[in-house]
Amino acid sequence: MIILEKHIVPEGEYHIRLQEYAGTVFEKLQSRSVVKKCITKKCILIDGEIAATGNWIKSGQLIELIAPDTNPKKVFQLQLEVLFEDDYFAAINKPAGFPTNENYYKTIENALPYNLKVSSKNDALNFPKPVHILDNPTSGILLVAKTKSAQINLHNQFEAKGIQKEYHAVVVGKIPESGKMSTPINKQEALTIYNTVQQIPALQNEFLSLVKLEPKTGRTHQLRIHLSELGFPIVGDKLYAPKNVMMHKGLFLAATNIELLHPNTQEPTIISTAIPNKFNSYLAREYKRFIKHTTS
Numbered sequence: 001m002i003i004l005e006k007h008i009v010p011e012g013e014y015h016i017r018l019q020e021y022a023g024t025v026f027e028k029l030q031s032r033s034v035v036k037k038c039i040t041k042k043c044i045l046i047d048g049e050i051a052a053t054g055n056w057i058k059s060g061q062l063i064e065l066i067a068p069d070t071n072p073k074k075v076f077q078l079q080l081e082v083l084f085e086d087d088y089f090a091a092i093n094k095p096a097g098f099p100t101n102e103n104y105y106k107t108i109e110n111a112l113p114y115n116l117k118v119s120s121k122n123d124a125l126n127f128p129k130p131v132h133i134l135d136n137p138t139s140g141i142l143l144v145a146k147t148k149s150a151q152i153n154l155h156n157q158f159e160a161k162g163i164q165k166e167y168h169a170v171v172v173g174k175i176p177e178s179g180k181m182s183t184p185i186n187k188q189e190a191l192t193i194y195n196t197v198q199q200i201p202a203l204q205n206e207f208l209s210l211v212k213l214e215p216k217t218g219r220t221h222q223l224r225i226h227l228s229e230l231g232f233p234i235v236g237d238k239l240y241a242p243k244n245v246m247m248h249k250g251l252f253l254a255a256t257n258i259e260l261l262h263p264n265t266q267e268p269t270i271i272s273t274a275i276p277n278k279f280n281s282y283l284a285r286e287y288k289r290f291i292k293h294t295t296s
Helices: 018-025 032-040 108-115 148-159 222-230 277-295
Strands: 003-008 044-046 062-066 081-085 089-094 124-130 139-147 164-172 178-181 192-201 207-215 253-261 268-272
Touching (some): 018 062, 108 124, 124 148, 148 253, 207 222
Antiparallel strands (some): 003 062, 081 089, 124 139, 164 207
């Protein structure tokens, strides 16, 4: 049995049940729902006995929060690039081709313990936890919580639209220099701002464009849907691109910049990574093919 936290109820008169009291004395228990789950999983003891939701609190009681009996996590030994890490959270550069978290072994979540240090904080999570999702074929910056308080704070920042993300993509066609896309997705408001970084002529579909994308909402597949509806699908997008456009193995979409408030210090924090090499090499190769074909 691993004891995570313990508390002795001070002297006094109490008219409160365990479900209401535990969240006020244990750092790892941030809400009544979390307390209820812990009680259901038999993770709270009162004087050495398994506690129940309706137990009344009395002075002198020893209340202990224990780790649940779980099988050890099977760690996926995939080397990841760690862009930032401290005791509270981390940011990794997710490679394309792996899901963030699914019900099988080869996921980014299962690789996190292989790459990140264990937090020394009292509310450290048993395992680092991604706080958002990047699609399987998408690469780039993924935020990871290492403590319960950081997990809650980062989730709250996402909910309040306080975290700003930037992506880069290679798209088919000569997209305008800048603009916005605001077509609703699944009847929900969706907004994406874009700016063109580079354009080249291409043998197929006439042009390719490298664009910077700033999603202001977080709908599923938002960038892929918006660009396809605008007529400039992302290269390699087998799901949303028309069948007659240029295809390529792998999706040319990457999360390259993220701005947030540090979940503990509340200091503005910016994390960036370079545009993937395959984007630049692909554009250079296609431009070289175009020049060779048109000048020969």
